[in-house]
Amino acid sequence: MRAWYRSWRVALRIARRDAWRFKGRSFLVLAMIALPILGVSAADLTLRSAQLSPAESLTRQIGGADARVKDLDLGGVPVMQDPADALSYTTAKDYGDGAWPSGAGDLAAALPAGTRTLSDTSAQVSLRTTHGILDTEVRELAADDPLAKGILRPVEGRFPAAAHEVAATTHFLKASGLRVGSELTARDLGTKYRIVGSYELPDALGTDQVDLRPGALLGPLRTALAAKGLPPFTADTSRLVGVPGGRGFTWNMVRTANAHGFSALSRAVVLHPPARADVPYFRHNSPSPGGDGVVVTSILVTVVGLAMLEICLLAGPAFAVGARRSRRQLGLVGANGGDRRHIRAVVLGGGVVIGAASAVVGTVAGVALTFALRPVLEGAIGRRFGHFTVHPAELLAIAGLAVLTGVLAAIVPAVTASRQTVLSSLTGRRGVRRSSRVLPALGLAAVVLGAAVAVYGSAVSNRPAVVVAGSALAELGFVALTPALVGLFGRLGRLLPLSPRLALRDAVRNRGRTAPAVAAVLAAVAGTVAVSTYAASSDAQERAAYQPALPHGAVFVLTGSGGGRDAAAARTAVVKSLPVRLRANVDRIQIGAASCNEYSYEPGCGHVEIDVPKAHQCPMWTYGESGREVRLTTAQRRAYASDPRCRDEAGSDVAGGILVGDANLLRVLGIHDPAAEHALAAGRAVSLARRNLSTDGGSTVALRVYADMAKTQAALDKGERPESTLVTLPATEVAGDPAAYGVQLLMSPATARAAHLGAVPYGGYYTTSSPPTGAQQQRADAAVADLGSSVTLHIEKGYTSHYGIVLLSLGLFAGLITLGAAGIATGLAQTDAEADLKTLAAVGAPDRVRRTLSGFQCGVVAAMGVVLGSLAGVLPSIGLRLTERRSELAGYRQDLARGLADGKVPHVPIVVPWGTLALLLVAVPVGAALLAAAVTRSQRSLSRRAAT
Incomplete structure (x- = not known):
């Protein structure tokens, strides 16, 4: 020892x-x-x-506090919850498809006697800033109360102590342009509040939030919105609980709160959880x-x-x-x-x-x-x-x-x-x-076995991990084969000039330092090629699946809430910010009060939809007299999956597919049909899909109007047919089969009034004289953002690849690894072959030989590693894509059997990123050689060669 x-x-x-x-x-x-x-x-x-x-x-x-208690609005019915997660809960009774209970629970019965509570209420509210309007979370919590200590971390000033004071997060102050001491107001409310301090949320530093005393803003704002007939906001309320006596909020107290429809996050229970059996x-x-x-x-x-x-x-x-x-x-x-x-x-x-x-x-x-x-x-x-x-x-x-x-x-x-x-x-x-014969044999066996495992994973198994494991084994086999493959590259030396021949001979003779460098480049390039091929293939798949919302370069701005009060301002913002060429203002059909949103299920808010003739409906989505879906056999669903009537139902409609406007909308959508424009001016509706027209000559279209969506949903939940009325309009079909971009039916304001259909401003569609620049789009986004969160602005730019920067980054990463590995190998080669370089100088070799030899030594290592890495990297990406193709086809067949497929076979292409490969195969080795040659000194030293 x-x-x-x-x-x-x-x-x-x-x-x-x-x-x-x-x-x-x-x-x-x-x-x-x-x-x-x-x-x-x-x-x-x-x-x-x-x-x-x-x-x-x-x-x-x-x-x-000892706990945070929240009413689950289930009418006080008993619930069961995870002791450590108040959001993980379920009702004690399974209601299935029946009507779920709703309503407030009894807080007094849920908490022990003598418990002190502190309300914590928050809601999203539009606040006015120096830049316009910012949708912000408003919180009403007495942050200076001992029960709330630690939730908000003060940064500057103090927390509000009066109803007219407010504190704000540092992120909100930065985004809004305000500061401590500024005045703050809410949209639709004239009350001014003074910012007296700033704070941060330790778990969410990027949150825009302001804090006030309970009842200081949300209550008056709700009253102001109701007075204006505007829809109310949704608030979330919970209560911080302090139990007297310092005993904490025990598990039995949590069970009592659960029995009255409340969830509770308790400090005592989280720190000392009950047994799972309890x-x-x-x-x-x-x-x-x-x-x-x-x-x-x-x-x-x-x-x-x-x-x-x-x-x-x-x-x-x-x-x-x-x-x-x-x-x-x-x-x-x-x-x-x-x-x-x-x-x-x-x-x-x-x-x-x-x-x-x-x-x-x-x-x-x-x-x-x-x-x-x-x-x-x-x-x-x-x-x-x-x-x-x-x-x-x-x-x-x-x-x-x-x-x-x-x-x-x-x-x-x-x-x-x-x-x-x-x-x-x-x-x-x-x-x-002599080179080892065992290592190449093991490497070849690993390559064959890894390839077989990867092929099995892609052709038989549905587990991508099998493909990854096989590819990793194959890559390790390539690493083990590197010395032998370097020797095979050496046979190309007879075809090369002097300097590259010397560099290749030196690389082959000194495989101990060449092979690891080549293997390092191989590993980096293989990973890059694998990820690049997978990314390029996914990019091609997403490009094929992309559905434009508008013709290229067109714009729309839409408001779906507030009764269209922001529509005029939104239209003006677009016209001022973008190079608008053609403008088409549009309205939407409004059933019920003006305050009803586009898709509102509030009582008194209705809905209108196109009543497609039964002969034109997809058989997979037909309903019987009771309102329930008609049961079809698997064979029928397979047959109907490729039915054109079913494929036509794919896509997302704008405002239910029904808009009120003029012929300019057709032109913005790229539809040029004089007959349809004349029909629209004559009071006829224009249908952009043949399936909407009646079967008796195709001269009318029917609209089904539901007066109250709350009642409609309740009837559907009971399996009953909801009450509705039918409105028939004269209609004309647009010639050809145009891309409608979510618009199915267009009518003029006069036609809507004649049919007693109310309309509210919705927004506008625009064509542009030139593609909007980044600065123009930023101005438009800022102008629309100032109006609040209910305005949608879309500029159609076509499909934008999300993988371009990924491919570029991977190429640069592999290039840096290649340059580093090749540079290390070149430096070691020069150190190791100093005697040979001195001999070259002694026999009269020109000065440039040392520089060119160094460059070719670096280039040879880079080239060999890149070539081998590219071959090794293609295998895993192809295997993974084949696995995904099999998985998506299996899912498609299952959906087809259940009638959920739309008849489109999944498209899972395999695309080779030729640009990245060109960068790796050509640019990187050439760049490595030139860089090595540039940094190598051309010295002609005649010092004595060491004796050997």
Whole structure:
């Protein structure tokens, strides 16, 4: 034991001295290992610090209260809940398809006697800012009350103490242009409020919110909206609860609240949960298996493993060259009685020394940077840390990962150095080295087996993990085959000029440093090609499925609520902001009060829809006299799935497909039909779909009017046919089969009035003289945003790829890895072949030979890695796309059997990203060669060549 300790102590001393002598090479390897360690340690600290303890999380949710209680508006019927999650609940009785209870519960009966409560109410309200109007969450909570302490974190000033005071989040002040001391008003309410302080929500730093005293704004605003006939907002109310005596809100109290239709988040219950057997919710609701943690762990292990492989492949040649340059020193170890294990220990000691130094540098830098950048990290994740958490065991494990990586990178050079004889080490001769035949055989077997597994996963199994596993095995096989493949590339040397031939010969002769660099490039490029091919294929699929809402370059602005009060302002905003060429104002049919929204189920609000003749209806969606869906056999559904009547029902209609306007709308939609325009002017409705017209000559269209959607929905829930009236209009069909973009029927205002159909302003459709620029669109968005959240502005730009930046980023990433790996290999080659370069200079080689040789050495490594990586990367992406195709086809067949399919076979293409491949196959190797040649000095040194 003592001899082992002494030998390793000497080995580490030699390795430390050697690392200090060759600082450039040591720093290169140290940086390669330390940078990932820095990132991993910083990520660990960030995640641990952002992970709140149960007590910290409760303080942010319920402040200093014992519990937060919420009425579930179920009429007080008993419920069952998860003790740790008040939002996970279910009624004690299963109501099925029947009428679910509604109404307020009895708060006094739900809480113990003597309990103190504090209301917490919030709603979305439009507030006036310096820029216009901003839709903001208004909260009415007495934040200075001890029960609420910790929910809102003060930043500047104080919390409101009077009804006319308000505090706002820092994010709202930044977005609104206001500050502490400014006045704030709400839309539709003339009361002015003074901003007396700012605060932040620790769990949601990016929230726009203002806080007032209870009843200060929401109550008066609701009264003002009712006076104007406008729809009310929806408020969410809960209560903070303080139980007397300091006993807390126990599990029995939670059960009592549940029995009266309330859910409760209790501090005592979360910190000391009851047994699962005592929780009725768990007896009726089995938790889903926690497979997400396993998936995340598998992904993390895979990423860490690939990162370690990449580092080992890049750092291994550096240790190999270092061992060769220290071969005389290693020979002296052998000459003085050292055996192979001592030589291995010296080289492995280099890995330990560099790994330990990398662990210290990376871990310390990670801790320091995370601590210094804490505000930046909190802003990035959108929440405050609970406290700066350091887990020494985890940091030590990360540091051990650095040491392990250094040792793994030095294993192969250590074994190679230990196999050299003492004589060859002292003389500097390398001898005759034969390539291993076992490694290529194992690599070929891995490639074949991995490809077979990937093919099985894509052709038989529905699990993408099988394809990924097979592809990973095949990629590892390619890595093992790299030395043999490098030798095959060497046969091309006879066809090349002098400099590239020398570079290729050097790469083949020194596979110990060439093959790992090529393998590193292979791994990076393979991943890039796989992701790029998958992204390009997904992009093509999304492009084919994209359905434009308007002709290219056209614009619409629509208001679906508020009785059309914002329509005029929205139309003006579009005209002022965009290069409008043709304008078409449109209205929508309004059934009921003017305050009813477009799709409102409030009592007294109705709805109108086109009554399609039965002969034109899709048989899969027909209903009997009782209002229930007609049952069809599987064979009938399969036959009807491809029926044109069923395909026509796909798509999204605007305002139920019925608009009130003039002929300009047809022109905006790209429809040029003089007959339809004349018919519209003559008082006839214009149908943009043949299926809407009557079967007796096609001269009329029927509209079904439901006066009260609340009653309509209640009748449908009972399986009854709801009450409605039928309105028949003279109609004309638009010639051809135009793209209607969600518009099925157009009528003039006079036609709507003649049919006793009320209409309210809806918005406008526009064509533009030129495609709107980014600045013009921003102005339009800002102008519309100032009107509130109920206005929709759409500028049709066609399909926009979301993968362009992804493909570019992947190409740049692979290019950087390739340049780095090729540059490392080139630098090591120059260091390793210094004697050969001096010989070239001695025999009269021109100055440019050194530069061109360096460039071709770098280009050769990059080219070989890129070619092999491209071949290896295509397999997983194709396998995954084939798996998705099989999965979507299976889902389509199931939907077809149930009558849910629309007759369109899923389109899952496989697209090769030729642009990315061209960048990798041509631009990256050429760029690497030119860069290496540019940074290499052309020196003609005639110093004495070392004896060999």
